[in-house]
Amino acid sequence: MKDKKIDELKKKLEHKRKKGWENLSAKKEKEIFGFAEQYKRFLNENKTERETVLYYKNRAQQHGYSENSSEKLIVSNRGKNLMLIREGKKPIDEGVRIIASHVDCPRIDLKQNPLYEDSDLAFFHTHYYGGIKKYQWANIPLEIRGTVITKGEKQINVRIGEEEGAIFVVPDLCPHLSRKAQNDKKAPEVITGENLALLVGSMPEQGEGKDLVKLHILKILNQNYGIVEEDLISSELEVVPAMKAMDLGIDKSMVAGYGQDDRICAFASAEALFDAEAPLYTTIVFFADKEEIGSDGATGMNSMFLIRGIYKAAAAFGNSLNELGLLDLLSKSGALSADVNGAVNPLYKSVYENDNASFLGRGIVVTKFTGHGGKYMANDADAEWVGHIREILNKADILWQTGELGKVDEGGGGTVAKFLARYGMNVIDAGPALISMHSPYEVSSKVDLYETYRAYKQFIEEG
Numbered sequence: 001m002k003d004k005k006i007d008e009l010k011k012k013l014e015h016k017r018k019k020g021w022e023n024l025s026a027k028k029e030k031e032i033f034g035f036a037e038q039y040k041r042f043l044n045e046n047k048t049e050r051e052t053v054l055y056y057k058n059r060a061q062q063h064g065y066s067e068n069s070s071e072k073l074i075v076s077n078r079g080k081n082l083m084l085i086r087e088g089k090k091p092i093d094e095g096v097r098i099i100a101s102h103v104d105c106p107r108i109d110l111k112q113n114p115l116y117e118d119s120d121l122a123f124f125h126t127h128y129y130g131g132i133k134k135y136q137w138a139n140i141p142l143e144i145r146g147t148v149i150t151k152g153e154k155q156i157n158v159r160i161g162e163e164e165g166a167i168f169v170v171p172d173l174c175p176h177l178s179r180k181a182q183n184d185k186k187a188p189e190v191i192t193g194e195n196l197a198l199l200v201g202s203m204p205e206q207g208e209g210k211d212l213v214k215l216h217i218l219k220i221l222n223q224n225y226g227i228v229e230e231d232l233i234s235s236e237l238e239v240v241p242a243m244k245a246m247d248l249g250i251d252k253s254m255v256a257g258y259g260q261d262d263r264i265c266a267f268a269s270a271e272a273l274f275d276a277e278a279p280l281y282t283t284i285v286f287f288a289d290k291e292e293i294g295s296d297g298a299t300g301m302n303s304m305f306l307i308r309g310i311y312k313a314a315a316a317f318g319n320s321l322n323e324l325g326l327l328d329l330l331s332k333s334g335a336l337s338a339d340v341n342g343a344v345n346p347l348y349k350s351v352y353e354n355d356n357a358s359f360l361g362r363g364i365v366v367t368k369f370t371g372h373g374g375k376y377m378a379n380d381a382d383a384e385w386v387g388h389i390r391e392i393l394n395k396a397d398i399l400w401q402t403g404e405l406g407k408v409d410e411g412g413g414g415t416v417a418k419f420l421a422r423y424g425m426n427v428i429d430a431g432p433a434l435i436s437m438h439s440p441y442e443v444s445s446k447v448d449l450y451e452t453y454r455a456y457k458q459f460i461e462e463g
């Protein structure tokens, strides 16, 4: 009798060490790999927040969502921030369930006066967006995607990259000459912000004059897009890796691709919303912008957009809300901050504390608190909400693990969680773990992607 109890306790302790690829049926393996194919196609089509929002607006419409539906609502904000809202079995004033991911990714933005010529070469000045290791972006294939507002406030979409037959690089210095200019410097200074300039041309316009290479580039931009130099001032042009998402490994068990933080959660949450049975609570799949630069701005989580969406949903689903009703609704609500965690990279063991770190291939990571040293700037979920989420995941036999972002004194980071918590609702971070997060080519596990989708679907159905 006594021994049996000990065995049971041992089994419980092993939870954290459960692995996704073990004891897998052939059917489930097929599902995992099939889902990853769909995911890679999504990553390749959509590399910016605008593209991702447009893609899921269209996909939602195919699933019966519209801007004036009485059960499946689309609420969009400036083309960069989106809510898909599905009516629940319970009335909306009993609270909503939110799965909030972000669709902006670390990248390099063009400056407003980008084009210049130096030493017979044309370049674009840039200013990077979000927390990148700048040296990772030198001498890799890059492409430009974005929007230019021309004279008369006409919107032109620009896309120059792999599919259009031209890529760009940020040229680095050859090792033969880098002894003083780079080799003795700290990693963040090896490539400076201003040296993150994009090489865009080398062929002069025929004739006499100054800056003829630059002039030739302007001529081509004008011919192809009707753009003049001043138009670039009113543009949002994003430089993103021109590398297709690919299977990683001889066993093809992983996906390497750009922008998986956090489009992996955007993809998993939206697909879960489409596939879920009737949601228990009214459910909002929220795509935030500006998360990588602190969530401020009109399209960031720290704006009033969520509130507008909830009022709209209440009206559409036949409940009218006053201000107190809204605050009551928010306090009864619960959210998953659907964002990625940093999986243990065994090449850099010193930054992780293994009992609380997350591992690739061990399922969705439930992160009770974020922030940094001393839990500053954190959302720290209530034990009750952690217990509720645990219960939902365990009941459906979903593979999950707990996680933290590195050792206590090592670093840290934030998500949209604290901006949701501000409304007095329950919030916890839940998403897969990545290796090489914020790099131009991030690494995820196919089994984690699938378990994340299953977890979100369960949360939608069981709340």
Ligand code: MN
Pocket: 102, 261, 262, 291, 339, 340
């Ligand atoms: Mn993120």
Ligand code: MN
Pocket: 261, 292, 438
């Ligand atoms: Mn991030």
